[in-house]
Amino acid sequence: MDDREWMYKGWQSEQEYVEFALKVNGFLKKAFDRGQSKMPCPCSKCENKIHQSQLSMGKHIIRNGFVENYTRWICHGEAHRAREEVVRQCINDYDAEAGCADMLADFHEAHFQEVPKEEPPEPTAKQYYDMLSVAQKPLHGHTNVSQFDAIARVLALKSECGISRDGFDKMLTIFGSLLLEGHILPKSMYEAQKLLRSLKMPYEKIHACPKGCMLFRKEHADANYYTKCKSSRWLEVDSGDGQKKQLQIPVKIVRYLPFIPRIQRLFMTEESAQQMRWHKNGKCYRPEKMIHPSDGEAWKHFDRCNTMEAGEARNVRVALATDGFNPYGMTAAPYSCWPVFVIPLNLPPGVIFQRQNIFLSLIIPGYPGDNMSVYMEPLIDDLLHAWEEGVWTYDRATKTNFKMRVWYMYSPHDLPAYAIFCGWCVHGKFPCPVCKAAMRFIWLAKGGKYSSFDKHRQFLPIDHPFRRDIKNFTKGVVVYDPPPQMMSGAAVREWLQLLRVKEGGGFVGYGKEHAWTQMSGLWRLPYMDDLLLPRNIDMMHSEKNIAEALWGTIMDILDKTKDNVKA
Amino acid sequence: MDQASLCDRPKLNIPPPKDGKKWKKPTAEFVLKKHQRKEVLEWFQTLMFPDGYAANLRRGVNLSTMRINGLKSHDYHIWIERLLPVMVRGYLPDHVWQVLAELSNFFRQLCAKELSRTVVKQMEKLAPVLLCKLEKIFPPGFFNPMQHMILHLPYEARMGGPVQGRWCYSIERQQKSFEPNVKINAK
Numbered sequence: 001m002d003d004r005e006w007m008y009k010g011w012q013s014e015q016e017y018v019e020f021a022l023k024v025n026g027f028l029k030k031a032f033d034r035g036q037s038k039m040p041c042p043c044s045k046c047e048n049k050i051h052q053s054q055l056s057m058g059k060h061i062i063r064n065g066f067v068e069n070y071t072r073w074i075c076h077g078e079a080h081r082a083r084e085e086v087v088r089q090c091i092n093d094y095d096a097e098a099g100c101a102d103m104l105a106d107f108h109e110a111h112f113q114e115v116p117k118e119e120p121p122e123p124t125a126k127q128y129y130d131m132l133s134v135a136q137k138p139l140h141g142h143t144n145v146s147q148f149d150a151i152a153r154v155l156a157l158k159s160e161c162g163i164s165r166d167g168f169d170k171m172l173t174i175f176g177s178l179l180l181e182g183h184i185l186p187k188s189m190y191e192a193q194k195l196l197r198s199l200k201m202p203y204e205k206i207h208a209c210p211k212g213c214m215l216f217r218k219e220h221a222d223a224n225y226y227t228k229c230k231s232s233r234w235l236e237v238d239s240g241d242g243q244k245k246q247l248q249i250p251v252k253i254v255r256y257l258p259f260i261p262r263i264q265r266l267f268m269t270e271e272s273a274q275q276m277r278w279h280k281n282g283k284c285y286r287p288e289k290m291i292h293p294s295d296g297e298a299w300k301h302f303d304r305c306n307t308m309e310a311g312e313a314r315n316v317r318v319a320l321a322t323d324g325f326n327p328y329g330m331t332a333a334p335y336s337c338w339p340v341f342v343i344p345l346n347l348p349p350g351v352i353f354q355r356q357n358i359f360l361s362l363i364i365p366g367y368p369g370d371n372m373s374v375y376m377e378p379l380i381d382d383l384l385h386a387w388e389e390g391v392w393t394y395d396r397a398t399k400t401n402f403k404m405r406v407w408y409m410y411s412p413h414d415l416p417a418y419a420i421f422c423g424w425c426v427h428g429k430f431p432c433p434v435c436k437a438a439m440r441f442i443w444l445a446k447g448g449k450y451s452s453f454d455k456h457r458q459f460l461p462i463d464h465p466f467r468r469d470i471k472n473f474t475k476g477v478v479v480y481d482p483p484p485q486m487m488s489g490a491a492v493r494e495w496l497q498l499l500r501v502k503e504g505g506g507f508v509g510y511g512k513e514h515a516w517t518q519m520s521g522l523w524r525l526p527y528m529d530d531l532l533l534p535r536n537i538d539m540m541h542s543e544k545n546i547a548e549a550l551w552g553t554i555m556d557i558l559d560k561t562k563d564n565v566k567a
Numbered sequence: 568m569d570q571a572s573l574c575d576r577p578k579l580n581i582p583p584p585k586d587g588k589k590w591k592k593p594t595a596e597f598v599l600k601k602h603q604r605k606e607v608l609e610w611f612q613t614l615m616f617p618d619g620y621a622a623n624l625r626r627g628v629n630l631s632t633m634r635i636n637g638l639k640s641h642d643y644h645i646w647i648e649r650l651l652p653v654m655v656r657g658y659l660p661d662h663v664w665q666v667l668a669e670l671s672n673f674f675r676q677l678c679a680k681e682l683s684r685t686v687v688k689q690m691e692k693l694a695p696v697l698l699c700k701l702e703k704i705f706p707p708g709f710f711n712p713m714q715h716m717i718l719h720l721p722y723e724a725r726m727g728g729p730v731q732g733r734w735c736y737s738i739e740r741q742q743k744s745f746e747p748n749v750k751i752n753a754k
Contacts, residue, residue: 286681288683289681289682289683289684290681290682290683290684290687290724290728290729291680291681291682291728291729292728292729292732293727293728293729293732294728295728296724296725296726296727296728297725298726298727299727299728319732321735321738323738323739323742325745327745327746327749328749339742339745341738341741345732349680349731349732352732353731353737355737355740355741355744358737358738358741360741360745410727410733412732412734412735413735414735415712415713426712431715432712432715432716432719434719435719439715441712441715442573442707444707444708447707447708449708449711450711450712451708451710451711452710452711452712452714452715453573453702453707453709454573454702454707455715456695456698456699456702456715456718457695457699459695459698459718460695460696460699461692466696466699470575471575472574472575472702472703473574473699473702474573474574475573475574475575476575532726533723533726533727536723536726536727536733537716537719537720537723538733538734539677539678539720539730539733539734540640540644540734540735540736540739541640541713541735542713542716542717542720543640543643543644543674543678544640544643544644545711545713546647546670546713546714546717547643547646547647547651548638548643549709549711549713549714550647550651551638551643551646553598553705553709554597554598554655554659555598555599555604555607555633555634556598556599556604557633561598562705562706562708562709563579563592563595563597563598563705563706563709
């Protein structure tokens with residue numbers, strides 16, 4: 001577009017007046033080129049709303065000047081900017097060498113280069129080379145658009161506009177009929193996706209015992225029954241003669257989406273690969289403030305204990321999070337599934353909890369309860385492997401391979417999820433999974449619940465006047481107990497190992513001395529003792545519950561207030 | 568009733584009803600009176616927040632039942648941190664109001680995007696005192712496990728860094744995005 005500053009500059013300035021008039025004349029000629037008698041007038045009074053003849057339009061413009069921001073003459077035969085540029089973008093941006101081919105090169109380097117002296121695994125390599133040949137094959141004889149690029153673009157269009165599968169197939173048929181003879185654009189969505197399949201993320205279905213005792217993997221991979229609880233892996237039907245017949249339909253499926261390839265993919269693009277080192281190299285504007293989990297003491301303590309692993313900034317720390325999720329809306333079936341998320345914590349504060357960086361890693365069907373550690377098995381196995389062995393990963397930012405180690409840092413949960421995650425029952429006498437058995441709540445006989453009333457005076461300094469207060473707390477009671485000791489990771493592990501399993505499940509002494517329900521799978525990780533904060537209480541839920549109770553009590557809402565007859 | 572056996576607060580104890588009558592509750596100092604509640608709700612109806620800061624709380628106010636309907640976690644977050652001290656000031660006696668304002672300030676500092684290390688250490692000492700102050704005001708039934716968690720929050724903040732990386736908002740948001748992807752086959 002030629003420079004149109006003159007439209008607003010020349011008007012009303014004496015030197016440029018003649019030039020302005022000449023240019024307006026040019027504009028008028030161009031506008032009425034196609035022989036219309038009247039056109040929308042662009043003067044500042046008519047504002048393209050009123051139609052004028054060529055003569056009066058010229059008078060108007062000279063008198064009133066152009067309407068503001070009318071540098072693109074869309075009412076006078078010029079194309080609209082947005083439309084024009086989008087079209088141009090597609091044509092210009094297209095470059096067979098950059099774009100997809102570049103991405104594939106990255107992918108290739110990431111997977112197959114410099115992996116020390118090992119042959120690339122055959123099936124993946126073959127898939128990859130198949131795909132590479134597709135990427136380079138031109139769509140038809142007279143273009144340098146590759147087939148791969150074409151597929152990627154139509155599939156992107158499909159997801160952008162939400163085209164249905166049928167619609168997409170029909171669209172491809174039309175495209176195919178428009179293209180030259182001998183083109184290789186796929187005819188259906190199935191064919192298109194088949195060609196892209198090797199770029200997909202891996203995903204596993206693991207059959208589980210319907211009671212949740214174990215997963216049918218590793219040594220049980222081919223079993224049809226679980227020997228201990230005698231439950232069937234497959235759906236059973238009566239075959240008529242009193243016997244049960246197993247169908248080929250599994251009863252319960254746990255879906256596992258390995259998180260390591262997903263984290264590796266973060267390293268495959270330059271931007272996120274650089275962001276993955278943020279926690280060490282990132283710039284801190286105010287060092288005295290904490291803005292990232294890496295500023296916490298738990299993180300630093302871990303770094304001190306494991307200097308070798310922590311020395312490499314690219315090693316990834318992850319958080320695990322789980323929560324009950326009712327997929328069928330709030331009111332429908334009393335069913336919930338428990339997705340487990342893996343969140344890499346290396347990323348900078350603004351990016352860390354963005355949607356694309358929270359990986360869904362495990363979907364547990366139904367409430368896992370005390371069998372959480374069973375379902376977590378594949379995830380923990382991967383974590384263990386990534387800590388002990390490391391995974392070869394290609395880093396796009398430095399263009400080198402490195403051995404990535406991944407470890408667990410902490411987990412944000414709400415309280416019920418916390419309970420199943422660490423294996424401490426939060427209902428009953430010992431509802432605090434942090435204090436554990438050191439904090440015994442009192443039973444309110446009339447209220448029918450446990451309460452932490454008057455349990456916090458022991459945390460006060462020893463000379464605090466509240467400790468001697470016999471009026472305002474429990475009547476006539478003075479507290480001289482020292483605050484309970486926080487348990488270290490090693491102490492908890494020792495405690496758990498000392499527990500004896502009762503016959504028929506559960507631990508001896510449950511509900512009396514402790515509230516352990518299970519040995520969480522996380523204890524298999526060798527570095528658990530070094531984590532100062534292995535799990536944390538979710539601020540959001542505790543804040544909400546406190547606020548809810550306060551609101552109900554202050555506003556005296558009938559069924560919400562805590563100051564009721566029972567209290 | 569539990570309060571009567573545990574604490575020495577004769578003013579708050581509810582005397583058993585005399586044959587067949589309803590339980591009559593003495594007005595506690597931490598409860599708003601009826602006309603005050605109405606004023607508070609009317610004040611809620613005038614509230615305006617910056618764009619994207621909070622949900623529109625005005626929508627849920629129901630004057631006939633004296634409630635606010637459909638409050639979400641984040642609304643409580645805003646309420647306890649911003650509105651609570653303003654709402655009860657002047658209505659409740661000063662010693663109650665001060666404790667509630669302290670609680671509100673406690674949460675506001677903990678939820679800050681940038682946490683100062685010294686402030687967190689102070690709060691760790693402050694948390695049990697705050698809990699004890701709450702115990703002096705509210706009845707035993709008020710203290711369920713969640714209220715006890717106040718004690719641990721500053722410690723965890725010191726260990727794990729600011730709360731933005733440790734709370735569930737982002738995860739719940741993520742879950743919400745799965746909801747439309749679920750197909751119900753048995754329809």
